[in-house]
Amino acid sequence: MAKFEKAKSVHEWLDQRLAINTLQRVLSTEYWIPKDINFLWAMGLVLAVTFGLLLISGIFLLMYYKPDVATAFDSVNYTIMTEVGYGWLWRHIHGVAASVVFLIIYIHMFTGIYYGSYKKGREMIWISGMLLFVTFSAEAFSGYMLPWGQMSYWAGMVITNLFSGGSLEAYGLVEWIRGDYVPGDAFLTRFFMLHVFLLPLVIIGLIVFHFGTLRIPHVNNQEGEEIDFDEAAKLYKEGKKKESKVIPFNPVFLSKDVFVLGIYFVLFFYLVFFHFEFAMDPVNFDTADGLKTPPHIYPEWYFLWSYEILRPFSKDIGLIAFGIAQVALFFLPFIDRSPNVAPAHKRGLFKIWFWVFIVDMIILTILGKLPPQGIFNDLGLVAAIVFLLLGPALVVVTLKEKKL
Amino acid sequence: MREFKILGIVVFFTLVTYWGVEPFAHSQMHKHVEGHEFVYDGTADIEETVDAKKEMKKAYWADVAKIATLKGDATSGEAVYAMCMGCHMEGAVNMGGVTPPSLEHTGALYDKNYLIALIKDPAVAMNTDHKFADTMMHPMGSIKTMVTEPQQIADVVAYLLTKKAGEVTPKEAYAEACGRCHEMRYAKWTQLGKTPFFKEKKDELAHQIKVLDEQAAVKGYMGKLPPDLSMIIRARSEHFLETFVENPQSQLAGTSMPRVGLSKEGYEKVTAYLTMIGDPSKPAREAIGPWVILFFVVFAVLAYLWKKETWREVH
Structure with a gap:
């Protein structure tokens, strides 16, 4: 075992055991980001924070939600919206964040494409990001099933039907996925499990992985310039901050991110309080009814492009x-x-x-x-x-x- | 400046997408139905009728307009009203499918023209005459033989509009206009009214059986059990609800839902109740929202100052 001196402060005590000084340096104060960036570089933090909002609001909703076809709709629309203090706020935050997170994901992706941030050495950043996109999509879809409204039911019906593979007519596979001939209790409970346990776990793992993929190739910059990060970091630490092409994550990069986050939150909470309809389709406020197909069945806006390719x-x-x-x-x-x-x-x-x-x-x-x-x-x-x-x-x- | 240009591009494409998937998509998905500001003059009814009944409806609504110009006498109307009380009374029971409504707040809820039309011919006024073609009489059809003179109609309507027009609460408005057919489970409301609290399980079950019987009667009359309205305020757009209540046939051709003839004020009372039950957080949202947004405006300003301070030495 390592030899331990008597510590003079709690900070030192922790540092001896956890190397918090080194951690802080590596992860934050000496984690170098190019200086030549614009606000689009803040979308990563905006996404992380929005995921945090989804997680926290989701935990509160989970306390009252009931995954059962007989009670799911009322547990959301009555218990959470009427009886639970501020339940409506958590639900609106969850619903709006689930929609807005995809807007930010798309901006983040298109930024990467525009600036060529997936090229030469940065391939794994792109691939891990795409894995996150796919997992977020599954998370969004499974979550959409839970209120058990008309659109939950019929979107679930349509999407699971895709697995029959057209002329392959693999209805056995569809039934296996649903656990029933049509979406029912088994369907709801398994999508509940996916939504509140397995997929969030995978997402958290993938976010850590996505951050990890940034370490070696580093973040790209506005001109795609190849920066010698070691040299630039040396200049910065010598005090030549104006000449250096990099800035530390904390506090320089973070201060800009937090400002962008402030603007984002103004917009986000405007949507939560006054303009949430776009994220909470009226059709889903009708209880699921297997005998009544809605005249129009469509997915949420972020899946529409791939739906239209189908x-x-x-x-x-x-x-x-x-x-x-x-x-x-x-x-x-x-x-x-x-x-x-x-x-x-x-x-x-x-x-x-x-x-x-x-x-x-x-x-x-x-x-x-x-x-x-x-x-x-x-x-x-x-x-x-x-x-x-x-x-x-x-x-x-x-x-x-x-x-x- | 470059950042503003980029922001402009991002905002532009976001708004185009929003416009496409929300206002534009909805304008294409739903047929356009013109609202009539709760004026009941039969315009839409005559327009939608294509068969031989068109002429009948023209004449009918012309008669209604004529009766509306007569000066009604509330005192004579009271005598005519005595005939109504045979069915429309406290504790009325289901007759021919539905329970006759209480007329206590008729003047405060319904439109004058509509009331005239209703007494002249209930099925045509409700725009559900397609349901009663030849084979079956409207449960209130007998009124056609009981009150026949235009002046009598004008009198009883004058009576209803002056003597049965007391202050009405949103809940009463719902109970009288919708609640005899539409359940509302989030308000513990059934077709038999508010479900009382029962001490004994067997009393509760006995009540449930009464509710089931009533629902079976309504279902038999309507063809299907009318939907629960607990969440209807969020499940339909404002425009849909308004035009649907005004003339159900306009949004759902062939439906057995009758036009109930609410006036604008009556409709506002009913939607106030639908909002209280289906969207109870509305007042809280409006009260808290501006403060949360203000908080983040201050947050953003402070963050901007921090950013400026931090970046001064690196630029």
Whole structure:
């Protein structure tokens, strides 16, 4: 065992046993971030904090929620909303945060794509981020089942039906997933378990992993400049803070993040108190009824783009396109063949590719909610084909790109 | 300045997406139904009727308009009203499917034109005449033979509007206008009214059986048990509720839900109750919301000052 001197303070006592000074240095005061950044670099912290809000509000909701088809709806809409002190506040925070977290995830992802932050050495940052995106999606879907309203039931019906694999007609698999022929008690309780236990656990693990992937390649910067972090850190520690290209996470980077967080919270709580309808669909305030299909069934807005890739095609082709769309983004670091790490506006054709990608995602999202009829169906088909072609297009565009 | 440009782009694309998936999508998903400000003159009824009944409805609503111009005498109306009390009384029982409503607050809840129309021909006024074509009479159909003279109708309506128009609470408004068909479990309300507290289990069960019998009668009459309205205020948009109550056929063609003929004031009372039960946190949200937002405005200002201070030495 190590030899321990008598400590002069609690701090020293802890440091002897836990090396808190070293931890603080490595994780915070000497964790170096490039100086040349903008507010989009704060989205990581905004996401972490929003996840924290979801976790805390979720714990409060979990105290009163009842995972049973007979009582689930009333436990949410009556017990939590009426009888529990501030239950409505926790529910609105949870509902709005679940929607807003995806907005921030998309901004965070598109920032990464724009600045080439998944390239050369940073592939694992992107892949771990994509794993988080997929797990968050599963978390959102399973959570949407819990109030057991009309949209919970019918979205659950539609999405689990996808597993029948079109012409494969694998209904056995669908029944195995549901634990029943139709969504029922077994379905609700297993999605409850996934939502409150397994998936949050995986998300927390993946967040730690995502942070870990940043250590060696370091955070990218606005110009994609390759910084010698050791040298820049040395300059900073020598007091040449103005010359150094890096800043410590704490307090310099953090002070900017906290300011962005302040602005974000103003908007977030405005939504929580005065504009929550977008995150809490009215249809889901009708109790689940297996004999009454709603006229329009649609997922929450953040799934609409992939839903629209499924819809305009025939059954089997639609499923294949949908499958491709789910995994395509994982491969981005390998499809992008360009040697440059630079913002899109410096990368010629890639800039056009990027904006076409954004606009196509938004068009798919909007069409995903519209009734699949007439012109909307035709536009959806075009937008879905454009999405699928963007993959090969990226290979061509980036192969042609000249080294900057 | 670059940061503002980036922020502008992010905000722009976010708002376009929001517009597309919320206001625009909803405008495409739901058919547009014009509201009529709770004026009952039969415009929509005549428009939606395509068969031979169109002419009948035109004449009917023209008659209603004519009766509305007559000066009613409340004193003579009271005598006519005696006929109504045979069914519309305290402790009324289910007749032909539903329990006749109390008329205690009629003048405060319902529209004058609608009341005239209702006495002239209940099924046509309620816009559910498709249900009673030839085979079956409206439970209140006998009124057509009991009160026949236009002046009689004007008198009894004048009586209702002046003598049965006392102050009405939101709860009473719900009970009289909706509560005989629609359960509201979050308010412990059934078709038989507020469920009392029972000391003995067997009394409670006996009451439940009465409720089930009443529900069976309502179901038999309506075709299905009308939905529980506990959460309806959050499950439907304001515009839907308003146009649906005004004329159920406009949103749900063929429904057996009758038009109840609420006036604007009456409708506001009913929605006040629906909000109290279905969205009780509304006052708390409005009271606390601004303070929480103010807190974060102050937070952001302080954070900005900290940021400026911290970044001064690195720039």
